[in-house]
Amino acid sequence: xxxxxxxxxxxxxxxxxxxxxxxxxxxxxxxxxxxxxxxxxxxxxxxxxxxxxxxxxxxxxxxxxxxxxxxxxxxxxxxxxxxxxxxxxxxxxxxxxxxxxxxxxxxxxxxxxxxxxxxxxxxxxxxxxxxxxxxxxxxxxxxxxxxxxxxxxxxxxxxxxxxxxxxxxxxxxxxxxxxxxxxxxxxxxxxxxxxxxxxxxxxxxxxx
Amino acid sequence: xxxxxxxxxxxxxxxxxxxxxxxxxxxxxxxxxxxxxxxxxxxxxxxxxxxxxxxxxxxxxxxxxxxxxxxxxxxxxxxxxxxxxxxxxxxxxxxxxxxxxxxxxxxxxxxxxxxxxxxxxxxxxxxxxxxxxxxxxxxxxxxxxxxxxxxxxxxxxxxxxxxxxxxxxxxxxxxxxxxxxxxxxxxxxxxxxxxxxxxxxxxxxxxxxxxxxxxxxxxxxxxxxxxxxxxxxxxxxxxxxxxxxxxxxxxxxxxxxxxxxxxxxxxxxxxxxxx
Numbered sequence: 001x002x003x004x005x006x007x008x009x010x011x012x013x014x015x016x017x018x019x020x021x022x023x024x025x026x027x028x029x030x031x032x033x034x035x036x037x038x039x040x041x042x043x044x045x046x047x048x049x050x051x052x053x054x055x056x057x058x059x060x061x062x063x064x065x066x067x068x069x070x071x072x073x074x075x076x077x078x079x080x081x082x083x084x085x086x087x088x089x090x091x092x093x094x095x096x097x098x099x100x101x102x103x104x105x106x107x108x109x110x111x112x113x114x115x116x117x118x119x120x121x122x123x124x125x126x127x128x129x130x131x132x133x134x135x136x137x138x139x140x141x142x143x144x145x146x147x148x149x150x151x152x153x154x155x156x157x158x159x160x161x162x163x164x165x166x167x168x169x170x171x172x173x174x175x176x177x178x179x180x181x182x183x184x185x186x187x188x189x190x191x192x193x194x195x196x197x198x199x200x201x202x203x204x205x206x207x208x
Numbered sequence: 209x210x211x212x213x214x215x216x217x218x219x220x221x222x223x224x225x226x227x228x229x230x231x232x233x234x235x236x237x238x239x240x241x242x243x244x245x246x247x248x249x250x251x252x253x254x255x256x257x258x259x260x261x262x263x264x265x266x267x268x269x270x271x272x273x274x275x276x277x278x279x280x281x282x283x284x285x286x287x288x289x290x291x292x293x294x295x296x297x298x299x300x301x302x303x304x305x306x307x308x309x310x311x312x313x314x315x316x317x318x319x320x321x322x323x324x325x326x327x328x329x330x331x332x333x334x335x336x337x338x339x340x341x342x343x344x345x346x347x348x349x350x351x352x353x354x355x356x357x358x359x360x361x362x363x364x365x366x367x368x369x370x371x372x373x374x375x376x377x378x379x380x381x382x383x384x385x386x387x388x389x390x391x392x393x394x395x396x397x398x399x400x401x402x403x404x405x406x407x408x409x410x411x412x413x414x415x416x417x418x419x420x421x422x423x424x425x426x427x428x429x430x431x432x433x434x435x436x437x438x439x440x441x442x443x444x445x446x447x448x449x450x451x452x453x454x455x456x457x458x459x460x461x462x463x464x465x466x467x468x469x470x471x472x473x474x475x476x477x478x479x480x481x482x483x
Contacts, residue, residue, distance in 0.1 A: 028268030039260050053275050060279050137258050155222055156252060184218045188251050195254045
């Protein structure tokens with residue numbers, strides 16, 4: 001990690017000195033990781049690829065603002081998160097204009113996804129790997145607001161700190177914390193009926 | 209302690225340091241909270257199993273291929289990193305009269321922008337901002353208009369160049385080439401300024417013009433009639449002269465209507481976007 005950080009710093013300096021190929025090194029090194037996070041944020045490959053490209057373009061344009069001691073990977077990731085939020089909001093408003101219909105029953109009353117929850121959850125061991133669960137999870141992620149999804153992805157897959165998330169969301173730390181909480185809460189409400197905790201009382205997170 | 213609430217447990221699961229020890233101690237002795245924590249963990253673990261497509265081993269290279277043509281010619285430079293020799297060389301290049309004119313126009317825009325920034329800190333901001341942006345636009349419009357005129361003239365002359373007789377093996381276009389070199393420099397500056405001003409339509413036409421100018425600037429000083437013909441056809445195929453004329457005309461109109469007394473917003477951009 002240290003070696004990558006060092007060579008990232010060198011590549012940044014060389015890019016700033018006019019060597020475009022040095023930036024290529026950064027793009028090739030960090031693209032896969034930014035893609036994985038962008039995919040989790042946007043939920044589809046096309047948007048994720050667009051986010052990756054835009055993130056590196058913006059990183060290049062802003063490179064002179066990059067603090068030499070910072071981590072380039074984290075920095076470009078934050079730029080990606082920032083753009084992903086805008087992209088998702090834009091996509092959401094486009095979709096809203098196209099399809100105004102939340103699912104409604106015969107009485108015209110909006111149907112709560114929770115009403116589909118079976119009385120007794122199917123065997124979680126089998127379901128865990130199933131496409132059905134994956135579909136529930138994808139849908140639950142899509143139901144989050146762009147800010148919630150970004151905060152959740154940054155926290156749980158990106159390992160980002162609260163300050164970093166707050167910066168990407170352009171919000172305060174306490175608002176960012178709250179957004180993370182809301183996202184997990186919503187995901188729990190949507191998915192717990194399909195996912196059962198394995199074994200009771202596993203001592204998660206009690207190691208410290 | 210009392211049971212931690214849901215928010216605290218979720219934060220604890222996420223590694224949040226606040227009240228960490230107290231919560232850990234409580235959870236160790238509380239089966240209810242252990243179950244709750246296990247449920248949170250089950251959902252988050254399941255989500256982690258959601259597959260992410262593998263973009264492929266060459267993904268980074270593909271991203272580079274996509275973005276490389278869109279990167280600005282030069283990377284942004286930290287101002288304190290100029291060394292004196294490159295600064296001196298830079299100034300020598302900039303001190304040529306035509307470049308100086310272009311630089312003057314851009315500097316004027318920057319000064320107007322700076323003043324606008326200062327003035328707009330005072331209320332009422334709306335009218336002042338409109339005026340400042342109008343002046344800024346006008347300076348750019350005038351400078352770019354002249355630049356387009358010169359580019360058009362060079363391209364017309366190049367288009368009309370032909371061998372004096374059918375036996376002539378080389379045609380000298382070194383004059384046009386030198387003019388194109390100068391125009392490329394100016395063009396870059398105006399294109400970047402237009403981009404910074406958010407005028408993407410103008411920046412787009414300048415971008416196209418730049419490719420044509422580069423084509424001419426990179427050509428040999430003497431070309432064969434066949435090469436000249438090819439070059440003329442390439443220029444014609446891009447339809448750049450037509451676009452330059454349309455934009456030039458529109459800039460003239462903008463210049464006329466951008467008189468300080470008649471402040472209007474978004475002048476002419478709608479028309480130009482149709483190109």
